Each structure stands twice: as C-alpha cells, then as structure tokens.
Amino acid sequence: MGAGPAGAAAARVAAAAGLSVALVDKARFPRDKLCGGGVTGRSALYFREIYGEDIPAHLIDTKTSVEFHAFGHSLGLLPDIPPMHLAMRVELDAEMQRRAIRAGAMDLSGCRVAALDLAPPALSLADGRRLRAKVLIGADGVNSIVARQLFGQSYDRDQIGFGLEVEAAPGPDNAAAPLRIDFGAADWGYGWHFPKRGSSTIGIGGVLSRNADMKASMAAYLAQLGRDPSLPCKGHHLPFGEVHKRPGHGAVLLAGDAAGLVDPITGEGIAYAMKSGQLAALAAAEAIAAGAPASALRRYRRRLVPVHRAMRQARAIRVLIFSPLFRPAFVAAFRSSGRLRHLYMRLLAGEIEYGDMMRATLRRLPSFLLGAARNRGDTTQPDQGA
Numbered sequence: 002m003g004a005g006p007a008g009a010a011a012a013r014v015a016a017a018a019g020l021s022v023a024l025v026d027k028a029r030f031p032r033d034k035l036c037g038g039g040v041t042g043r044s045a046l047y048f049r050e051i052y053g054e055d056i057p058a059h060l061i062d063t064k065t066s067v068e069f070h071a072f073g074h075s076l077g078l079l080p081d082i083p084p085m086h087l088a089m090r091v092e093l094d095a096e097m098q099r100r101a102i103r104a105g106a107m108d109l110s111g112c113r114v115a116a117l118d119l120a121p122p123a124l125s126l127a128d129g130r131r132l133r134a135k136v137l138i139g140a141d142g143v144n145s146i147v148a149r150q151l152f153g154q155s156y157d158r159d160q161i162g163f164g165l166e167v168e169a170a171p172g173p174d175n176a177a178a179p180l181r182i183d184f185g186a187a188d189w190g191y192g193w194h195f196p197k198r199g200s201s202t203i204g205i206g207g208v209l210s211r212n213a214d215m216k217a218s219m220a221a222y223l224a225q226l227g228r229d230p231s232l233p234c235k236g237h238h239l240p241f242g243e244v245h246k247r248p249g250h251g252a253v254l255l256a257g258d259a260a261g262l263v264d265p266i267t268g269e270g271i272a273y274a275m276k277s278g279q280l281a282a283l284a285a286a287e288a289i290a291a292g293a294p295a296s297a298l299r300r301y302r303r304r305l306v307p308v309h310r311a312m313r314q315a316r317a318i319r320v321l322i323f324s325p326l327f328r329p330a331f332v333a334a335f336r337s338s339g340r341l342r343h344l345y346m347r348l349l350a351g352e353i354e355y356g357d358m359m360r361a362t363l364r365r366l367p368s369f370l371l372g373a374a375r376n377r378g379d380t381t382q383p384d385q386g387a
C-alpha cells in the first residue's frame with residue numbers, strides 16, 4: 002500500500018518473486034512528492050538492484066562538486082565528489098511505479114485506502130472495494146495509516162522532522178553549478194540548494210520541535226541565497242531519527258517513511274525506502290512460501306538489521322553535528338578537514354557506512370571535546386530553538 006519508492010520497490014520485487022501483487026495508491030501517477038530529489042549513490046545502487054538497470058539518464062542531473070556553508074560562511078568547495086544525482090520526484094516515482102506495474106503488479110493507483118484490518122490483512126478502499134492479502138506492506142509515507150493503526154500514531158511529534166521547499170527558477174549556470182549544503186539554516190538540520198536543469202530546488206529541514214519558526218528560517222535562507230524571501234514554499238513532515246523498532250506486526254510490514262527509515266543526519270529517505278521495500282517483499286515471499294504469512298515480520302526484522310544499525314549509528318553521531326555544544330567544533334573540523342568533508346560525501350554516495358564514519362569520528366573525538374570546551378559560551382553562532 003503506497004506506490005512511492007518503498008511501495009514500488011516492494012511491488013516490483015514481490016511480483017518478480019511470483020506473488021500476486023496489488024499496488025494501491027490514493028494518487029494517480031505521475032504524482033508529486035515534496036522532496037529535494039537528491040538521489041545518492043546509495044539510491045542509484047538500490048535502483049539497479051531492484052529494477053535491474055541504472056536510473057534512466059534523462060531523469061537525473063549528475064553533480065560532482067558540492068559547496069558547504071555554515072551560518073553564512075563558506076566551508077569550501079569539494080570539486081571531485083562521488084557522483085550525486087538530482088531528480089524531480091514527479092518523474093522518478095512515476096518511472097518506478099510504471100516498472101512495478103510492468104513486472105506484473107496490479108495497478109490500483111487513484112484508490113485511497115480508507116480503513117484496514119490487521120489480522121488477517123485487508124484493505125477497504127474509499128470506493129467501497131475490499132482487498133484481502135496474505136501479507137500487507139504499509140509503504141504509505143510519513144502519515145501512514147498502517148503505522149497509526151499499529152501504534153496509535155504515525156509518528157512522535159517530539160521527534161518528527163519537517164522540511165520546507167521551493168522550486169525556484171533555474172539559474173543560468175545551473176548545469177555547472179555545484180550542490181550547496183548549509184549547516185545552521187535550520188536547527189538540528191540544514192539547508193540545501195540543488196541546481197537542476199529545469200529548476201532550483203531550495204529547502205530547509207530539521208527536527209520540528211527544535212525549530213520554533215521554520216518559515217522565518219526559510220525566508221532568511223532564501224535571502225541568503227539572493228532569492229526573493231517571499232517565494233511561496235511547501236512543507237512536509239519527514240521522519241528524522243525515530244525509527245519504528247518493530248516495523249509491523251505478523252503479516253503487516255512497514256517500509257520507507259512509514260517505518261521511520263530516513264537518515265537522521267542527511268534526511269536521505271529514497272534509498273532506505275527502496276531498500277526496505279525490497280526487504281519487506283523478500284520477507285513476505287519467504288513467509289508465504291513457508292505457509293506462515295504471520296512470520297513475515299520476524300523474517301523482515303532479520304533482513305533489516307543493517308539498516309536499523311545504520312540509523313542508530315547516525316543518531317549517535319548527529320549529536321556531534323547538530324547539538325549547540327559540539328556544533329562549533331564540528332564546523333571548525335569540517336572547515337579544516339578535507340578528509341572529513343570527503344567522508345561525508347562518500348557516506349552519501351553509499352561508498353562507506355556510518356560504522357566507518359563512527360570510527361573516523363571517534364579518532365577525532367578528543368579534539369572535538371577540546372573544541373567544544375573552548376567554544377562553550379561562544380555566542381558568535383546562532384543557537385535558537387536548540
């Protein structure tokens with residue numbers, strides 16, 4: 002249920018495994034999804050794994066340089082990063098949904114799920130139809146009604162992230178312009194400027210409870226980029242560090258945002274949505290083949306261990322990046338260390354995992370702590386809301 006990156010991947014993999022699959026989404030495709038459209042090397046890798054080919058070139062702009070800023074100051078340009086792709090979600094998601102249907106999933110787009118039963122799984126569509134399934138994969142995004150039915154709420158209001166975004170007119174040099182990341186544009190989050198062929202995607206995102214006035218932060222960020230601060234922006238929640246430890250119940254599995262699987266430092270969610278959709282489908286196929294659909298969650302959790310580990314490690318590291326105590330030391334280290342900046346980009350590219358980042362961070366911890374002690378009481382950097 003849900004035909005975004007998580008649901009489409011699940012449907013594609015389940016159909017390829019010979020299961021009879023219905024791919025249900027309230028929207029008709031192509032449909033938009035508020036998102037930076039940053040498609041990391043990790044996303045590109047999972048796309049290839051799931052769909053058997055590279056992401057079609059016409060759907061992406063590829064960047065090999067990035068500019069980092071913090072609190073209005075440049076931290077430097079990295080001219081040779083591992084390729085980072087930019088897409089418009091309206092196109093990318095339609096491509097994935099189409100591929101899932103082509104693999105044999107029944108197309109139930111334009112069908113809103115109004116209610117559901119958990120055991121045995123069944124969906125009631127808004128048009129009155131009812132669907133029964135051996136296994137249900139809830140890939141219905143951050144406001145998941147499947148998660149709500151399982152846990153009483155889709156997400157925890159204290160932990161949830163929020164992003165604001167504008168699709169602004171493309172600059173004349175967008176084709177050659179680097180990506181731009183701005184630490185401090187939002188508290189416990191950051192800002193981004195993704196220059197694409199047809200648009201400049203500008204946004205900020207962070208932990209909602211730590212940002213008293215995100216609209217004001219967005220206006221300030223637009224002004225900092227030399228854009229009209231009153232450009233109309235759109236907002237959307239995103240999970241940002243609150244992973245559902247039990248992503249489902251019996252034969253009901255959660256994938257993607259519905260399971261809270263977004264990187265709590267970078268906000269990357271497309272890759273983890275695809276990966277969890279794939280793993281959920283494999284677990285479902287295994288459980289059904291064993292004649293025990295209710296064992297799907299146990300099988301899924303086993304497969305998800307590396308993803309959950311990465312999320313836990315990222316949460317531990319993010320304190321060093323975003324907390325007011327360590328932030329100045331992090332910014333100083335990021336400014337002075339090309340190696341740290343490269344590690345960050347290799348992490349985004351999927352070339353290394355948070356375990357590697359943690360080891361590198363631990364090596365720098367003494368200087369971090371020293372820097373934090375020195376910066377205690379430093380008021381030169383804004384600290385609102387934290």
Ligand SMILES: Cc1cc2nc3c(=O)[nH]c(=O)nc-3n(C[C@H](O)[C@H](O)[C@H](O)COP(=O)(O)OP(=O)(O)OC[C@H]3O[C@@H](n4cnc5c(N)ncnc54)[C@H](O)[C@@H]3O)c2cc1C
Binds near residue numbers: 038
């Ligand atoms: C501002 C912002 C910027 C972001 N930027 C990036 C980025 O640059 N790179 C990145 O990797 N990630 C980014 N993310 C995160 C990324 O967008 C999500 O993690 C990703 O979309 C999750 O995919 P999904 O398939 O789980 O959910 P979604 O893409 O949200 O898909 C869920 C689907 O479920 C359907 N649905 C919901 N309810 C129902 C219902 N009742 N009945 C039927 N269908 C239903 C919806 O129509 C939707 O199609 C960003 C998020 C935000 C908010």
